Every structure is written in C-alpha cells, then in structure tokens.
Amino acid sequence: MGSGPTYRRTRQRDAVLSVLDRFRARRVHPTTDEVYVNVRRTLPRISLATVYRNLxxxxxxxxxxxxxxxxxxxxxxxDPSDHVHIRCVRCGRVDDLDGVHVTPSKDDATTFNGYEVIGLRAEFVGVCDTCRMQHAGKSRTHNDAHRPCSSGGCHAADQGNKN
Ligand SMILES: [Zn+2]
Ligand SMILES: [Zn+2]
Incomplete structure (x- = not known):
C-alpha cells in the first residue's frame, strides 16, 4: 500500500482538487497556471501536463x-453547480454573478433544438472594477473593451452567445 501508479494518480487528483477547493472558498476562478503553481506546493515534482490532465x-x-x-x-x-459568470475582457478575471439565473422554460428544457439540457454554462463579459480604475484617467475609446476578443475565430463564438 501507499505506492504505485494508482496511489500516485489519486494523490495528484486530490492535490488538484484541494487547490480548486481553496480557490472556490475565495470565489476565485484560477487559470491552469495558477492551479499548477499551487499544486506544486504539495507535489513539487508534478508536471504542468499532469495538472492539465487532472483538470x-x-x-x-x-x-x-x-x-x-x-x-x-x-x-x-x-463549484460544479449551475451558476452565471462574468469575465473581464481586459484582464480575464472571472467572477460569479450572484442573483442572475438563466433558465430555459420548462417546455424547452427537454427539447432544446433536439438537445437534452443537462446544465448551464453562461458567461457575461465586462470590464472589472480594477481595470476601470486603471483606465479612468486615460482617454480611451469605448471600443477598447472589445479589442482582445475581436479578432480571429472569436467572432463566431461571440455571436453564438447572444442567442
Ligand atoms: Zn479586469
Ligand atoms: Zn463560478
């Protein structure tokens, strides 16, 4: 007991989960790198690829x-429960949006374009208070907020979200 691949996999999974739990307690939604840095405090030799895989x-x-x-x-x-997020288009920070609920009507719920609805992934975009403060003194065009997401293949995703 105590060694072998299964035990190692379990330890890695537990380490990743407990890091996620700590972020959850602070209502922070970490990037892969942030998870990786924190998991390494428990398992210094874990690789980024392993953290990716576990996530x-x-x-x-x-x-x-x-x-x-x-x-x-x-x-x-x-937090795996259905809840709505808001993401800052400038710094990428993600927060939970309290009190906002997106629910299909009961009739739609079972036949959503032929889909069976099993959950919700909804994300608003905006500019967070920190970024607004930073830009407060500077005269910028309002289009700035959209620049990070206005190129390449992101347009399709943006339009898809509006429905
Ligand atoms: Zn921001
Ligand atoms: Zn969340």
Whole structure:
C-alpha cells in the first residue's frame, strides 16, 4: 500500500482538487497556471501536463467546471453547480454573478433544438472594477473593451452567445 501508479494518480487528483477547493472558498476562478503553481506546493515534482490532465478529467466528470469560450483563457471553478459568470475582457478575471439565473422554460428544457439540457454554462463579459480604475484617467475609446476578443475565430463564438 501507499505506492504505485494508482496511489500516485489519486494523490495528484486530490492535490488538484484541494487547490480548486481553496480557490472556490475565495470565489476565485484560477487559470491552469495558477492551479499548477499551487499544486506544486504539495507535489513539487508534478508536471504542468499532469495538472492539465487532472483538470480535464475532473471537469469531464462534472466535479469541477472548465470555463472558456472563444479566445478567452481557460479557467477552472471548484463549484460544479449551475451558476452565471462574468469575465473581464481586459484582464480575464472571472467572477460569479450572484442573483442572475438563466433558465430555459420548462417546455424547452427537454427539447432544446433536439438537445437534452443537462446544465448551464453562461458567461457575461465586462470590464472589472480594477481595470476601470486603471483606465479612468486615460482617454480611451469605448471600443477598447472589445479589442482582445475581436479578432480571429472569436467572432463566431461571440455571436453564438447572444442567442
Ligand atoms: Zn479586469
Ligand atoms: Zn463560478
């Protein structure tokens, strides 16, 4: 007992999960790198690829949420329940939006364009208070807020979200 691949995998998974739990307690939605840096405090030799893999498996199992749309950097959420997020288009920070609920009507819920609805991934975009403060003194055009997401393949994702 205590060694071998299964035990190691479990330890890695537990370490990743407990890091996610700590972020969750602070209502922070970390990037992969932020998770990696914190997991290494417990398991100094773990690789970034292993952390990636564990995050993906946990997300696929519905234990955590993987957040990412269009060109936004992927972030993770230790809280797997359905809730709405808001992401800052300038710094990429993600917060929970309290009191905002998005629910399909009961009739739609079972036949959503032929889909069976099993959950919700909803993300508003905005500019966070920190970024607004930083830009307060500077005269910038309002289009700035959209620049990080206005190129490449991100347009399709943006338009898709509006429906
Ligand atoms: Zn920001
Ligand atoms: Zn969240």
């Amino acid at each position: 993906d498996v946990l997300a696929a199992q519905g234990i955590i949420q993987k957040l990412g749309m269009g060109c936004s950097p992927v972030r993770f959420d230790g």
